[in-house]
Amino acid sequence: MGDDAAVELAGYTAGWHDAGAKYKFKAEPGLSERLVRQMSEMKNEPQWMLDFRLRSFAHFQQRAMPHWGGNIALDFDSIYYYLKPDAGNSRAWEDVPTDIKNTFDRLGIPEAERTVLAGVGAQYDSESVYHNLQKAWVDKGVIFLDMDSGLREHEDIVRAHFGKVIPPEDNKFAALNSAVWSGGSFVYVPKGVQLDIPLQAYFRINADRAGQFERTLIIVEDGAFVHYIEGCTAPTYSSEALHSAVVEIIIKPGARVRYSTVQNWSANVYNLVTKRSVVMAGAKMEWLDGNIGSKLTMKYPGCVLTGEGAHGEVLSVAYAQTGQHQDTGSKMIHVAPGTTSRIISKSISKGEGRASYRGLVRVHSGARGARSNVECDALLLSETSRTDTYPYIEVDEDSAMVSHEARVSRVSEQQIFYLQQRGIPEDQAMALIVSGFIEPITKELPLEYAVELNRLIQMEMEGSVG
């Protein structure tokens, strides 16, 4: 299903009745049941998926906005939920803001990637690379497709798992995504398969490059391993104001998944994401979450530790400067005995930026011997920067051990002076201190990402110390 087919359908006219009929499609803003039906029809989806979407839409309508977190000043009626006129394809390179283009230069992003990141031009032109990787996966029985294709080609597997980790009723934005999702990844890794090359989100070719309402489903069978990487450090320009993704991951016994995200959306974007993993006996989930961009991000990668000895981990870095609010953290739910979790959250606030840690650790009765450790560290770079911590700890099991440490620090004048006295100029000194602050997390990222992340932070520091 590509853009071309969808545009052609716009030429058809008919009344509306049941599946099989064509609709008069006019791209217009706002969300309605009619739009949801049109979408599902255009994608040629099975009835159960349409029902799922409609149920989700109904819930979205009646569900209240969250009364916590950031300030979401969105006019839902003016957003395009599917196929916007002049979306993506017709945007020209000339329209991309100069500072974004300059950043691409300085980060050394190759030509082909720039157009994708800027939301212009055709698909990512790395045909041969993509196809070689594809063959390696196929040989091992791994499935890595965009979600729309995944639904079409592997309906049974999808149906068994879709919406089971994050039901539409979970929160208002999960409901929204469940109603209008498009694009995202479908990943299936068979028993015992260890994928040593990470799966990168931008290798899957999809129509909806802006990734507005991506839906990702990852299923990893017993004893398998996969590292999935989403996003990139280059600033990703989007004219779409709302990005609301859902990521569901199911990890069968003894398997391991690492999911790395570095998000750097342009400063106009509301990034409201629900990510959760079900972790079975002896299995392990690692979320690496980097939030650099967006106007407001609300994201709490979580794990439901359902099997004995399951382990969940979140390593998160958030950076907020003036005009930004990062409200991030994690949710760890301990259901089974012997489960463990670890959250390390590092946040950096500069100018009038606001970075908050919001986390939940819940231990159910019966989760004997569960252990959880949370460390949230905040670094304030200027007088007006702000950081808040909202830890929620709910323990119903006497034998559990739960700890929470929080630290707030400022970059001191003497630290900067010390580095300057070694010849390092002020803004480089600041960048060095910040990179040292996030080092426990960057050392877990693949080398190229760690290097990019540090360079990105260095650039953020330039010319604006204090």
Added chain:
Amino acid sequence: MLKISGLQARVEQTPILKGVNFVVRPGEVHGIMGPNGCGKSTLARVIAGDPTYEVTAGTVEYNGANLLALSPDERAKAGLFLAFQYPMEIPGVSIGNFLRSALNTRREEPVPPLEFYGFLQEKLKELQLDEMWANRYVNEGFSGGEKKRNEILQMMVLNPSLCILDETDSGLDVDALRVVSEGVNSMRNAERSIIIVTHYERLLEYIQPDYCHVMLDGRIVKSADGVDLAREIDARGYESVRDEVAAGAL
């Protein structure tokens, strides 16, 4: 190399330096002693450009240029090095990474990593520091003695022309003191100058300065060749010098 005239400085509203005059020529080693609060550490830090202090009068010339007009990093690149009395911790930044960054600010082309690490290992051996030292985070969790040795290591790597050691001996045991002194002595040559700010005479016995000075109440009040003045202080205390000043003998 260094010429200080009538230097006055204060922290917030409190004057500390009240007219310091001091000259250092290339290749010279000077010791500066004085009781707590006399301003000797302040002098060291003001020369390095510590933003805590405000210079209210006087001049500092370094190789003919006005040092006070330069930022601390510019002064460092000009060849100035201060071994801090209380070195700062920089969590998450390894010593190796830190030193390589510092060294690269003085070079046209960054130093190749392998070459740098070979060079660093040599210096670690000289200071009897183990080879894993470079992986430790700068001063994080270091004992007082380790911090001081780390300062000397940095000095040996960065190759400065004017070294100021601010109470480097405090917190060092006898063995560490000897090792550090050997490190400092190995850097003596006809072009490089060293200023040693200290409380106690012992370090000056190891390093044998060309001149010694005593500071009292924000001024250098007495100077003499060699290490005799230090021995005199050790024997008779600072009070003896204070009496001489009061009596108008100085």
